[in-house]
Amino acid sequence: MIKSLVNFIVIKEGKNQRDMSWDLKIGEIKHSYISDIDIWQAINHFYFHSQVTTSYKFGFFKSLLENLYNVNDELVLNYNYLFYSFTKIYWNLVVHHGLWQSNNRNQHSVIQRILETYSEKYAIPKQWSFDKLDNELQLKIVKAVKTNGKRYFIGAFYGDTNGLFYEFNLKAEHLKFNKPVYEFLQHHQRTLIQLTNYQLAKFLEKNNNVPHVDYLLTKVEVISRRSSLDKFYQIINKYENNNCFYCSSKLKQRSVHLDHFIPWSFIQTDDLWNLVLSCQRCNLQKSDKVAESNYLDHIIKRNDILLDNLINEEEHYFEYYLAEKLITLYEYSRFNGYTGKWKPYSI
Ligand SMILES: [Zn+2]
Structure with a gap:
């Protein structure tokens, strides 16, 4: 070697x-x-x-x-x-x-x-x-x-x-x-x-x-999992249209899910820049999988928008965020056995 x-x-x-x-x-x-x-x-x-x-x-x-x-x-x-x-x-x-x-x-x-x-x-x-x-x-x-x-x-x-x-x-x-x-x-x-x-x-x-x-x-x-992601939901919800990140369907108030774009089982933390709003169907179907790469571009753009709009006390959620880091994480998720090919059935 x-x-x-x-x-x-x-x-x-x-x-x-x-x-x-x-x-x-x-x-x-x-x-x-x-x-x-x-x-x-x-x-x-x-x-x-x-x-x-x-x-x-x-x-x-x-x-x-x-x-x-x-x-x-x-x-x-x-x-x-x-x-x-x-x-x-x-x-x-x-x-x-x-x-x-x-x-x-x-x-x-x-x-x-x-x-x-x-x-x-x-x-x-x-x-x-x-x-x-x-x-x-x-x-x-x-x-x-x-x-x-x-x-x-x-x-x-x-x-x-x-x-x-x-x-x-x-x-x-x-x-x-x-x-x-x-x-x-x-x-x-x-x-x-x-x-x-x-x-x-x-x-x-x-x-x-x-x-x-x-x-x-x-x-x-599951010891590191947060009991509630509500805080993150409130922030994302302020800056986004009320549509599912994956299938674009209109989200109904009571069935909005927060999905970990890079699965929680891999990243083991809840980070604002890795969370997206999703309908129940997409969240359950995606489960522990990684979405197709066009969604990676999509979340990077979403994060740019969040970054431009966050108020002072929310900025620390992005303290060490870089688009390149998310790309690296996406690539490393494949090394770690996640396939990276999921997309909603309806698309
Ligand atoms: Zn959906």
């Missing part, structure tokens, strides 16, 4: 033994060679050989995978995005589903304790998933989780994956993906999400009194 010259991350400061890497403050990039095999090896080490005392390493990887398209041109990912996903996942696991996150029943893990403290302090019903909390409280909780998560997970994951995945500096509030690893994650996103969900469910099964791993897997697979 031909190896290309790429940036490679090594530990510069701190203790460079893997088991001590949680304590790292900085991990830097150096020139080196790296192939897909090197990356698979690092991932295998992460899944099967690195130490597991809490579920957080899997939750952290899941959060990274959910944020692949929230990076800037330099592949820099802000910790606020990363820990928003992480907090949402763990709020839903800990508070909503009441699941224990460490292998020691006598000792609360730090994140679990933070989340339980907030849930008690604000008397939040267990039935509420994270996105039901008001924005201010969400941000407060994310901040508390980020302060601890930064310290414990960024360096640990860096060490568990042989320092290949990213460079980081805890003071800088962001990490930067290693380009070949970033492209690898895009290529194998679906498989990696499934593997990570499985490992997370397996860990939780071992440390909680639940029926079996399938029971948890179903919960873990």
Whole structure:
């Protein structure tokens, strides 16, 4: 296999033994060679050989995978995005589903304790998933989780994956993906999400009194899904004619659906730029498929219109959006097994 010259991350400061890497403050990039095999090896080490005392390493990887398209041109990912996903996942696991996150029943893990403290302090019903909390409280909780998560997970994951995945500096509030690893994650996103969900469910099964791993897997697979997309519907509805994005039929008030243009099962996040209004029939028929490429042109034009019209407080929904990113996502969805040929029957 031909190896290309790429940036490679090594530990510069701190203790460079893997088991001590949680304590790292900085991990830097150096020139080196790296192939897909090197990356698979690092991932295998992460899944099967690195130490597991809490579920957080899997939750952290899941959060990274959910944020692949929230990076800037330099592949820099802000910790606020990363820990928003992480907090949402763990709020839903800990508070909503009441699941224990460490292998020691006598000792609360730090994140679990933070989340339980907030849930008690604000008397939040267990039935509420994270996105039901008001924005201010969400941000407060994310901040508390980020302060601890930064310290414990960024360096640990860096060490568990042989320092290949990213460079980081805890003071800088962001990490930067290693380009070949970033492209690898895009290529194998679906498989990696499934593997990570499985490992997370397996860990939780071992440390909680639940029926079996399938029971948890179903919960873990949808843990990041929003309970309501209503907020997005209100915005899109303001700027669009009331027609189905796919078949153009007039939408009836009560049967408007919000469709993920790139299927949710692949992208695993709800982004305004990936949501379109659709009739019930198209939404159900399309399901987990990708639409024909003329719809890709169509959604890019739709997004241009949205971008021109959004008011100030809505603009952050497009913070890292670029038409090229959507095109890349569309292409990568094929690598990940989605066919890209769906169109409504009536057309
Ligand atoms: Zn339709």
